Amino acid sequence: MSEASMIGLLTAAVSFGALLYLAALGELIAEKAGILNLGVEGMMAMGAVTGFMVALETENAWLALIVAMLVGALFALIHGLFTVVLGAEQVVSGLSLTILGLGMAAFVGKNAVGRPPGAVLAPVDWGFLSDIPWVGPILFTQSPIVYFAILCGAATSFVLTRTRTGLALRGAGESASTVDASGHSVVQLRLGAVAMGGALAGASGAYLTLSLTPQWTEGVTAGRGWIAVALVIFGAWRPGRCAIGAFLFGGLLALKTRLQTFGVDLSPILLSMIPYVLTIGVLIAISIRARNRPSSAPAALGQAYRREER
Amino acid sequence: MKNGSIRRIALALAAPFAAVVFATIASSIFLLIAGSNPFTAYGDMFEYGSRLEIQVDILNRATPLYISGVAAAIGFRMNLFNIGVEGQYRLAAIVAAYVGASVSLPGVLHVGLILVVAMLVGGAYSGVAGVLKVTRGVNEVISTIMLNAIAISGLIAWLVREWQAGGSVDATTSNLGVGTEPIDESGLIPNINSWLEVFTREIGKGKELTGVILVAIVVGILYHILINRTRFGFDLRATGINPFAARAGGVSDKKMVLGAMVLSGVVAGLVGMAEIAKLGRFNPNFVGGLGFAGIAVALLGRNHPGGIAIGALLFAFLDTASGVLQVTGSASREIVFIMQGIILLAAVIAYEVVQRFRIREEARLASALLEGDAQ
Numbered sequence: 001m002s003e004a005s006m007i008g009l010l011t012a013a014v015s016f017g018a019l020l021y022l023a024a025l026g027e028l029i030a031e032k033a034g035i036l037n038l039g040v041e042g043m044m045a046m047g048a049v050t051g052f053m054v055a056l057e058t059e060n061a062w063l064a065l066i067v068a069m070l071v072g073a074l075f076a077l078i079h080g081l082f083t084v085v086l087g088a089e090q091v092v093s094g095l096s097l098t099i100l101g102l103g104m105a106a107f108v109g110k111n112a113v114g115r116p117p118g119a120v121l122a123p124v125d126w127g128f129l130s131d132i133p134w135v136g137p138i139l140f141t142q143s144p145i146v147y148f149a150i151l152c153g154a155a156t157s158f159v160l161t162r163t164r165t166g167l168a169l170r171g172a173g174e175s176a177s178t179v180d181a182s183g184h185s186v187v188q189l190r191l192g193a194v195a196m197g198g199a200l201a202g203a204s205g206a207y208l209t210l211s212l213t214p215q216w217t218e219g220v221t222a223g224r225g226w227i228a229v230a231l232v233i234f235g236a237w238r239p240g241r242c243a244i245g246a247f248l249f250g251g252l253l254a255l256k257t258r259l260q261t262f263g264v265d266l267s268p269i270l271l272s273m274i275p276y277v278l279t280i281g282v283l284i285a286i287s288i289r290a291r292n293r294p295s296s297a298p299a300a301l302g303q304a305y306r307r308e309e310r
Numbered sequence: 311m312k313n314g315s316i317r318r319i320a321l322a323l324a325a326p327f328a329a330v331v332f333a334t335i336a337s338s339i340f341l342l343i344a345g346s347n348p349f350t351a352y353g354d355m356f357e358y359g360s361r362l363e364i365q366v367d368i369l370n371r372a373t374p375l376y377i378s379g380v381a382a383a384i385g386f387r388m389n390l391f392n393i394g395v396e397g398q399y400r401l402a403a404i405v406a407a408y409v410g411a412s413v414s415l416p417g418v419l420h421v422g423l424i425l426v427v428a429m430l431v432g433g434a435y436s437g438v439a440g441v442l443k444v445t446r447g448v449n450e451v452i453s454t455i456m457l458n459a460i461a462i463s464g465l466i467a468w469l470v471r472e473w474q475a476g477g478s479v480d481a482t483t484s485n486l487g488v489g490t491e492p493i494d495e496s497g498l499i500p501n502i503n504s505w506l507e508v509f510t511r512e513i514g515k516g517k518e519l520t521g522v523i524l525v526a527i528v529v530g531i532l533y534h535i536l537i538n539r540t541r542f543g544f545d546l547r548a549t550g551i552n553p554f555a556a557r558a559g560g561v562s563d564k565k566m567v568l569g570a571m572v573l574s575g576v577v578a579g580l581v582g583m584a585e586i587a588k589l590g591r592f593n594p595n596f597v598g599g600l601g602f603a604g605i606a607v608a609l610l611g612r613n614h615p616g617g618i619a620i621g622a623l624l625f626a627f628l629d630t631a632s633g634v635l636q637v638t639g640s641a642s643r644e645i646v647f648i649m650q651g652i653i654l655l656a657a658v659i660a661y662e663v664v665q666r667f668r669i670r671e672e673a674r675l676a677s678a679l680l681e682g683d684a685q
Contacts, residue, residue: 036451038451038455082655082658082659086659086662087662088658088659088662091391091393091451092609092658093655093658095393095602095606096606096651096654096655096658097651097655099602099647099650099651099654100648100651100652100654100655101651102647103644103646103647103650104648104651106644106647107340107642107644107645107647110642110644223459223463226455226458227459229452229455230455230456267468269463269464269467269468270464270468272464273459273460273463273464275459276456276459276460276463276464277456277460279452279456280442280448280453280456280457283442283446283448283452283453284442284448287446287447287448288446
């Protein structure tokens with residue numbers, strides 16, 4: 001295994017990791033507020049297609065990213081309206097959102113299939129930092145969205161654990177009635193969290209079509225939204241642990257396409273199963289540990305809050 | 311209370327009807343934005359869908375959708391979300407295709423064997439999620455999503471290579487050579503064109519109405535009996551409505567979870583069988599996505615055997631009739647995906663609204679009765 005291919009692998013691991021991390025972080029925020037959103041795959045697809053289309057029209061990748069985030073947030077708010085405001089079943093609504101998102105993305109992007117990108121997000125120029133051996137190419141030649149993802153992770157961690165808003169948000173996911181009684185609006189908190197989650201899923205999708213594989217094809221998200229859902233559990237609802245999981249899973253994604261160049265005699269098929277098997281393993285581990293300690297999942301996750309039923 | 315029951319049926323039908331109307335309007339807006347004429351598009355679809363050959367296609371498509379819908383509904387009835395029908399039916403299909411091709415038996419036995427293998431594989435795979443939930447408390451939504459991914463990106467991809475007919479993929483031949491060994495004629499469920507032709511003219515263009523439709527009908531009837539006429543079905547519904555009350559009434563929730571999960575997977579296996587009966591082998595023409603579509607159909611049909619049938623026919627019509635849009639060019643075919651998504655979301659809302667309306671009605675009725683007592 002040559003040094004160059006090893007560096008290539010790790011660089012791709014960071015790129016893929018950031019893609020998964022953005023979407024997982026969004027899901028984490030929503031779940032922390034008590035809303036399970038299984039529409040990640042749909043929101044990612046919508047972000048991917050709008051990002052690509054806006055870039056085609058305006059040739060401005062940054063504008064495309066912003067629009068993709070807005071569309072992701074708006075799309076997530078459909079789920080928010082249904083589950084938070086109307087108290088509909090979260091699993092059902094989330095799945096419907098995925099079906100709608102994938103369909104709508106296919107419709108919107110139909111004429112963009114196979115077209116060259118209008119604009120791409122160029123890697124950040126870090127000057128001499130990029131010349132450091134190993135660290136330089138792996139960490140300092142990445143797309144700006146990678147750094148954005150890491151910033152978002154730090155910010156989420158800070159907001160959730162160190163601010164009043166974060167406390168209230170976590171409260172909405174643990175015991176909504178308590179938060180309500182303390183004078184916060186559960187509806188506002190949860191809607192905000194869901195919208196934020198959608199924006200990050202949209203950014204993750206746009207990262208695909210604006211930077212990672214700059215073109216649009218139907219099914220470009222390829223089930224990565226589901227990995228994001230898994231990552232939240234894998235990371236025990238903590239931004240930091242999610243990051244570790246994301247870069248680990250990102251590494252597996254990167255390795256899958258490179259196995260042959262490394263001359264490793266391992267089926268790429270087995271490799272692609274690992275993230276899912278690991279997640280089930282983590283779930284089992286959580287349940288064994290839960291005998292002594294309370295589960296790390298938000299207590300009110302998936303439960304609608306209706307004031308009149310308190 | 312005849313008046314009351316009519317009212318109840320009207321309320322039950324109002325929700326899906328409103329959802330379809332809303333979805334049609336919303337899709338029209340999308341079509342207009344895209345520069346297509348919605349009336350031409352819908353007109354084309356209805357004209358195309360009224361042809362006998364296309365109706366055969368619609369029925370063929372609705373058959374696996376219906377079975378898949380029932381599979382999902384069994385779990386939904388007790389608020390158990392088997393998202394894993396997708397993985398279960400695909401896995402069942404490839405194993406059943408392999409086993410079916412590796413034996414030669416007289417007709418009924420051969421078909422029966424394929425049927426049983428498909429059901430066993432589906433049930434075993436969904437059973438994994440059931441066991442995880444019962445023994446470790448792992449949420450079935452998450453575990454079945456993971457099991458889907460493991461089955462589709464892992465197990466099946468691996469089995470396709472292992473069981474490739476002729477040992478390896480020959481790049482020089484066309485796609486036709488890819489797939490498992492073909493199943494003997496005796497293992498395939500015959501078409502029932504002659505049954506339909508009693509009522510209509512001869513079916514042309516080599517279209518065949520699948521005999522699996524009879525399996526689907528049996529599944530529907532058994533599902534109805536199971537839910538409404540058996541102890542298991544009663545416990546299932548009771549657990550769905552109020553798990554605490556059901557437990558207090560002596561229902562073992564672990565047994566119910568495992569039972570419903572396995573049964574759901576068994577039915578999911580039949581979806582795979584339906585597809586294999588059509589193709590005669592597992593090959594790249596195998597249709598994916600029926601599991602997710604089944605969830606949609608079950609939601610739309612409110613887990614009711616008749617309702618699921620209507621949902622399956624509606625989705626099958628949209629899937630099939632939209633093919634004409636490619637030909638006439640009056641609109642982009644993908645509009646039906648949007649339509650299906652909106653129908654589903656609108657149905658979720660509509661049922662929620664109807665449910666609230668019903669609860670308020672009941673509350674008003676109860677309070678009126680109480681006031682009557684007080685006087």
